[in-house]
Amino acid sequence: MRYLVTGGAGYIGSHVTLALLEDGHDVTVLDNLSTGHRAAIPTGARFRHVNLADSAALDAILGETHWDGVLHLAALSVVGDSMKSPFHYIRQNMLTSLNLIEGCVRHQIMRFLFSSTAALFDDNNTTLLSETSPINPSSPYGESKFLIERSLKWADRLHGLRYGCLRYFNAAGADEQGRLGEDHRPETHLIPLAIDTALGRRPLLRVAGNDYDTLDGTCIRDYIHVSDIAKAHLLVLARLDEKSVTYNLGTGKGFSNLDVIRTVERVTGQSLPWTWCPRRKGDRAILITDPSRIRKELGWRPRHTEIESIIETALRWRLRHPDGYGTPHKDAYQRI
């Protein structure tokens, strides 16, 4: 099959691109390299440097040949940033996604896989989150993803576009063979920051909030290995001919921020200097999925079910690529 992957130069998109190539597909990456890296695009994929906000340029690509489907990962995706620039986030994520959805309908590209998020669920949930749990985003980022999910529903109902919404929980880890990894600049995610701190590349990790209603007072997240996320894309693509689907993607296990710190210390064999800082706006206290729908319907099972093995893959990549995909970036410091 011939697929377009938006955001294929990014962290998750590059792993998805690799999984598609390994499954024998023809892949073209669309990316503006705003947060992604040219070097992250796996060998064998084609690359088009394009901003999805440029509807004319995007339309020309969508119309230039037959595409079997689109996997849409490009987005602004930092929860905390979206609390600072809410309208920019909503506008940008909606505009780019609507350009793409409309273009797909216009050019009859009827398979559409969308990277959604756990960040759209309601905060008052005490149970594991299922696909039918109440939605009430706590950040403009989560809101933008929910609005895109709704737009896809209309594209299906009115135009027959088949979509898959994959609500990733917290993506983590790196390709097991060390070909790809996580390199956000600046990095905002807990696991890579904790690893770099343990390796002595950062002076201190700041843990945001100690007064959440959790056992140790810190936020709890469900970390899912990035290659397990990528594999799920292949299964969902095969399902889209039957109907549109929405799945949560996580392991079903939650780890607090302090659990993550302790695990990074164990895996690296180094103690990790850390301190408290205030809560980060827009953070949910607990995000853990009930992964049973995708298990039952598609037989998807994560290979990495333990946080140790997820962190080990991230550490291996970091040790092999201390500067990620290039030279150190001047803004490569902790932001919160």
Ligand SMILES: NC(=O)c1ccc[n+]([C@@H]2O[C@H](COP(=O)([O-])OP(=O)(O)OC[C@H]3O[C@@H](n4cnc5c(N)ncnc54)[C@H](O)[C@@H]3O)[C@@H](O)[C@H]2O)c1
């Ligand atoms: N990382 C996570 O834990 C997580 C969790 C849930 C959902 N998601 C979603 O998964 C997707 C990928 O996340 P990621 O962590 O790999 O982010 P990332 O920043 O590493 O990748 C995003 C990619 O999209 C590209 N991009 C951004 N805006 C673009 C535009 N206007 N035109 C063309 N390309 C553009 C960037 O250059 C980058 O390569 C996002 O949609 C994000 O919301 C991520």
Ligand SMILES: O=c1ccn([C@@H]2O[C@H](COP(=O)(O)OP(=O)(O)O[C@H]3O[C@H](CO)[C@H](O)[C@H](O)[C@H]3O)[C@@H](O)[C@H]2O)c(=O)[nH]1
């Ligand atoms: O230096 C840091 C960085 C993070 N954290 C904390 O670590 C937890 C996880 O934060 P991340 O930034 O690693 O991940 P998020 O849960 O904020 O967000 C990620 O997962 C979400 C889904 O759960 C979204 O989709 C989003 O795009 C993706 O970045 C949060 O409590 C955060 O406050 C710290 O304490 N200190």
